Amino acid sequence: xxxxxxxxxxxxxxxxxxxxxxxxxxxxxxxxxxxxxxxxxxxxxxxxxxxxxxxxxxxxxxxxxxxxxxxxxxxxxxxxxxxxxxxxxxxxxxxxxxxxxxxxxxxxxxxxxxxxxxxxxxxxxxxxxxxxxxxxxxxxxxxxxxxxxxxxxxxxxxxxxxxxxxxxxxxxxxxxxxxxxxxxxxxxxxxxxxxxxxxxxxxxxxxxxxxxxxxxxxxxxxxxxxxxxxxxxxxxxxxxxxxxxxxxxxxxxxxxxxxxxxxxxxxxxxxxxxxxxxxxxxxxxxxxxxxxxxxxxxxxxxxxxxxxxxxxxxxxxxxxxxxxxxxxxxxxxxxxxxxxxxxxxxxxxxxxxxxxxxxxxxxxxxxxxxxxxxxxxxxxxxxxxxxxxxxxxxxxxxxxxxxxxxxxxxxxxxxxxxxxxxxxxxxxxxxxxxxxxxxxxxxxxxxxxxxxxxxxxxxxxxxxxxxxxxxxxxxxxxxxxxxxxxxxxxxxxxxxxxxxxxxxxxxxxxxxxxxxxxxxxxxxxxxxxxxxxxxxxxxxxxxxxxxxxxxxxxxxxxxxxxxxxxxxxxxxxxxxxxxxxxxxxxxxxxxxxxxxxxxxxxxxxxxxxxxxxxxxxxxxxxxxxxxxxxxxxxxxxxxxxxxxxxxxxxxxxxxxxxxxxxxxxxxxxxxxxxxxxxxxxxxxxxxxxxxxxxxxxxxxxxxxxxxxxxxxxxxxxxxxxxxxxxxxxxxxxxxxxxxxxxxxxxxxxxxxxxxxxxxxxxxxxxxxxxx
Ligand SMILES: Nc1ncnc2c1ncn2[C@@H]1O[C@H](COP(=O)(O)OP(=O)(O)OP(=O)(O)O)[C@@H](O)[C@H]1O
Numbered sequence: 189x190x191x192x193x194x195x196x197x198x199x200x201x202x203x204x205x206x207x208x209x210x211x212x213x214x215x216x217x218x219x220x221x222x223x224x225x226x227x228x229x230x231x232x233x234x235x236x237x238x239x240x241x242x243x244x245x246x247x248x249x250x251x252x253x254x255x256x257x258x259x260x261x262x263x264x265x266x267x268x269x270x271x272x273x274x275x276x277x278x279x280x281x282x283x284x285x286x287x288x289x290x291x292x293x294x295x296x297x298x299x300x301x302x303x304x305x306x307x308x309x310x311x312x313x314x315x316x317x318x319x320x321x322x323x324x325x326x327x328x329x330x331x332x333x334x335x336x337x338x339x340x341x342x343x344x345x346x347x348x349x350x351x352x353x354x355x356x357x358x359x360x361x362x363x364x365x366x367x368x369x370x371x372x373x374x375x376x377x378x379x380x381x382x383x384x385x386x387x388x389x390x391x392x393x394x395x396x397x398x399x400x401x402x403x404x405x406x407x408x409x410x411x412x413x414x415x416x417x418x419x420x421x422x423x424x425x426x427x428x429x430x431x432x433x434x435x436x437x438x439x440x441x442x443x444x445x446x447x448x449x450x451x452x453x454x455x456x457x458x459x460x461x462x463x464x465x466x467x468x469x470x471x472x473x474x475x476x477x478x479x480x481x482x483x484x485x486x487x488x489x490x491x492x493x494x495x496x497x498x499x500x501x502x503x504x505x506x507x508x509x510x511x512x513x514x515x516x517x518x519x520x521x522x523x524x525x526x527x528x529x530x531x532x533x534x535x536x537x538x539x540x541x542x543x544x545x546x547x548x549x550x551x552x553x554x555x556x557x558x559x560x561x562x563x564x565x566x567x568x569x570x571x572x573x574x575x576x577x578x579x580x581x582x583x584x585x586x587x588x589x590x591x592x593x594x595x596x597x598x599x600x601x602x603x604x605x606x607x608x609x610x611x612x613x614x615x616x617x618x619x620x621x622x623x624x625x626x627x628x629x630x631x632x633x634x635x636x637x638x639x640x641x642x643x644x645x646x647x648x649x650x651x652x653x654x655x656x657x658x659x660x661x662x663x664x665x666x667x668x669x670x671x672x673x674x675x676x677x678x679x680x681x682x683x684x685x686x687x688x689x690x691x692x693x694x695x696x697x698x699x700x701x702x703x704x705x706x707x708x709x710x711x712x713x714x715x716x717x718x719x720x721x722x723x724x725x726x727x728x729x730x731x732x733x734x735x736x737x738x739x740x741x742x743x744x745x746x747x748x749x750x751x752x753x754x755x756x757x758x759x760x761x762x763x764x765x766x767x768x769x770x771x772x773x774x775x776x777x778x779x780x781x782x783x784x785x786x787x788x789x790x791x792x793x794x795x796x797x798x799x800x801x802x803x804x805x806x807x808x809x810x811x812x813x814x815x816x817x818x819x820x821x822x823x824x825x826x827x828x829x830x831x832x833x834x835x836x837x838x839x840x841x842x843x844x845x846x847x848x849x850x851x852x853x854x855x856x857x858x859x860x861x862x863x864x865x866x867x868x869x870x871x872x873x874x875x876x877x878x879x880x881x882x883x884x885x886x887x888x889x890x891x892x893x894x895x896x897x898x899x900x901x902x903x904x905x906x907x908x909x910x911x912x913x914x915x916x917x918x919x920x921x922x923x924x925x926x927x928x929x930x931x932x933x934x935x936x937x938x939x940x941x942x943x944x945x946x947x948x949x950x951x952x953x954x955x956x957x958x959x
Contacts, residue, residue, distance in 0.1 A: 223258050223266035230280045254278060376400045384410050387442050390435060393487035403428035403777075404645040410435055413594060418640035420549075421596045424652040425772020426748065426779075427645070433545050433594045434481040437464045440542055441493045441515055462511070463493075464543035466518040467564070469551045471499040471716065472723060473746035477547065478518045480748070498524050501716025508534065521552065521560035528567060535567045541591050544568065546633070548745045549595040550604055550765065553629045565632040589634045598772060599650055599765040604630075650768045650802050655775035656782045656959045658823040659795065664788035666832075668699060669839045671758055671786055673827050675705065675736065676835070676922070676949045677957055681753040682726075685738045686770045688759040696758065697738045698849060702842040704918050706732040710739040723749070744769040748776060757785045760794065764801050782959060784825065796820065825957045831950070834922045841914040848902045848910075921951035 255267045255278050269275045375395030381402055386394075402410065405423035412419050413436035423429055440463055468474040478497045485491050496510035498519030508531040511517055517524070517538075528534045546552050552561060569589060651657070662670040675683065687693050690711040697709040708722040726737045727749040737743065744766055752774045761767040774781025787795050800820050947954065 223268045224275070224279055225266060228280055229255065229267060230278055383407075384414075384435075386410075386435065387439060389442065389488040389491050390438060390484070392489055393484050393491075396487040397483065399431075403432075405429055405643065406432045406435070408643045408645055409433070412641045412643065413592065414439060416592060418593045418635040418637050419595070420600075420640050420642045421594070422600055422642075422644040422646070423596075423598065424646050424650065425598045425769060426652055426776025427598075428777065429547070429596045429598075430477055430480045430748075431484065433466075433543070433547075433596060434477075434484055437481070437516060437543055437545075438484060438488070438491065438493060440464075442491070444542075460513045460515075461537050461540040462496075462514050462517050463541060464516045464545060465524070465538060465541050465564075465568075466516065466543075466545040466547060467521055467524065467552060467561075468518065468547045469520065469557065469745060470742055471501065471520055472710075472719065472743065473548065474499045474518050474520055475720070476746065476748055481516065481518075498527050499716075501719075504530065508532075512537070521557045521564060525560040525563045525567075529563070539568055539570060541568070543592050543594060544633070545594045545596070547596050549597045550600050551597070551745060553604070558629065561629050562632060565629070565634070569632075569634055589636050591636065593633050593635050593640065595633070595640070599768050652772055652775050654778065654780040655771060656780070656823065657771070657785075657799065657821055658782060658825045658957070658959060659785045659787055659792070660825045660827060661787055661789060661792060662827075664790070667758065667786055667788070668696070668843065669832060669835060670827060671696070671756065672700075672703060672839055673831050673835055674756060674784060674786070674825075674957075675700075676831070677827070677947070677954075678754055679947055679949050680733050682731075682733060682749075682751050683736045683754040683756060684743060684752060684770075684773050685736060685756045685758050686744065686761070687738065687740060688762065690740060692759065693738050693740055695846060695850060698846045699842055700736060700738070702845045702914065703838065705736055706734055707736040707738060710737055710743050712740065712742045723747070741766055741770070743773070747773055749773065752776075753781050755781070755783045757783070760785065760787060760791050761798070764798050767798060768802060785822075796822070823959055825959075827957075828924070828954060830924050831922065831954065834924065838914060838917040841910055841917065845907065845910050845914065848907060922949055923951045924954050 254270045254273045256270050258266045258268055267278065269278045375392070376398045378391055378395045378400060380400060381391055381394060384402060384407070403423070404427065405421055406428050409419050409421045409432040413433065419433075421429060421432055423432075444463065466474075466477055468477055475497060478495050482495055485493050485495070493515040494510075494513060495516045495518060496507065496514035498507050498511065498517055500520065500523045504527055507523075507527045511527065511531065511534055519527075528538060551557075568591070660670055660674060671685070685696065687696060690713050693709050693711045697707050700707040708726045710719060710722045714722070722737065725731060726735050729750070733751070741761075744761075746769075755771050755774050757767070757770060761770055771783035774783065785795055785799075799822050803820050
């Protein structure tokens, strides 16, 4: 039977000293007699869920298994191993301090581990000694790095090896086959990274990934992070922010591994405290961050850092097991908190992290994640979730943390930016509004330095270079028609369409499906697996190059999908930042792309103001003749009226089919719900009777329901007829004022069409849109 004892934390230090002095001789002599004293037993702390960390009475329980109690003649109690178990299975192994490594420390120094003595001069000495040892180790590592680098360089400098051009080497998008095998000799010249003095392992990975030079944010942030600073990084979408923090994390992993190899060479188990916690606002983004950093690890020789993904939709227990052995944890705040707070010992592990990364920080700190962020930050700093009103008191208790805090985004609203840069003071008023909550969280981030390094590599422009911005104005009821027209203008473009509602995502997806376009949906009401499947299908390298993803703003931030050429805003974004992030799904990593707003006339003024705000700084600099123009770079795109007219019939049919399908689904859902409610009540459900009693079809408010009901009653044969008619129309090219008999009269480049080039959706000459 397992034995338990209460552990008195105060007596621990003294007991440790006593135990240590007596351990060797006593253990040896007891072993001879087959019995062991209580203090020599290999006690194990009883694990408690982190939420019960402060549970009085349980705290400090220890247990041991496989022992038998022996009463001694002098009344004392000793223990021996149960029959069949070796004695050593119950004896405490020699402590770390017993090793020769830290020779020269007295027994008193062994209490260095106790928090009570951590700040004594002796402990400081130990720390300093450790530090100098660390420094030495670092120097050795550096020397090793240099040597390896030289070796690598000489290998790389093969004669006649063509150097890739910059454009060739930069490719956006990880694709989902990102972890595919990479050819050993497939690397590029990476000498442009030399100034950052990275480990050869990482340089090799960068070469294999074909990242020939660091991006501006990487060049500026990596050295600052490696030097131990807190960093707030701002750079445009798709500019490589992930590796700007990912590379220093892996560098730290290598350093730590080097230290451990030396310090733990005599230990059977390696320490598994994680190095970094990376928080992201959405599941997709968390997965992508994990994949991107994972790609760096996979391509680096001899790096086995483990990444745990902690997002909703997966098993909590599994995630807890993964965290226990992970080096890097990437997750969304809600799930991270759920997993940490219900786990055992996980919070304590997390308190040892070296890096806390808040990606898409303006979103994480401002919106909807307040509670979980607060809980996580409190837990990291060993505080209980506090009342906001108690902030002043908490302020006094706050100590700068040891970890580095890295905060990144493409957008920081002015106020947040100033606060992060330490240019404006924290307000201490009512903390209940949004702005105040954000400030409160910022304080909770607990930077280790008074002012973090604020690195803004694009202070004058939030929009990425290589992006063209356009606007299509259309009648309010014809957005679908104009959307379809734009899609046909750019038939071989991978496109994301953003809407402001889940119902719009559902409707537009069905509409475009009816029009036989390769379309996928993404919104937060979808099951996790369906969400990942949509992204995977949309982004797969083998997917149709004209694939379309219809999404809410859940896809607006961070998603890095290869080859997206076009972003369409079906609904005007609600904020300027949303416009920046949505548009940033294209024109990534030096590529080009276009962002098109579809607007009703009454939306145009608001849109112009929104886009103007984003480009304001650039426009203000227009006094400089070499500088950018004062004009807002938003092209008005004219869709040929003939195109719109020719597409109207097919759009009419597609809309009818979609409305009928959605109405049927709705009525079925409602019927199912009523039927089960009637079942619960033990009454019979008659839909006609219910309709009459509800007055369906009569009076105010009955119109929509009536239409739904009528639509849902469209017979199968009517639907089949609609589908057949649409199919027929879709099988034909859209004729833009040319008769089939003139096909060969030089107005159409038949050869180009046969080669699969040009726009084969149309018959006749069509002026391209201005971009
Ligand atoms: N040094 C580099 N050279 C070339 N490509 C790079 C480099 N660093 C990163 N990339 C690629 O650039 C793309 C964008 O990177 P990342 O997703 O980190 O951008 P981001 O700045 O975080 O964008 P967002 O603000 O939209 O989240 C990725 O496909 C990545 O593989």
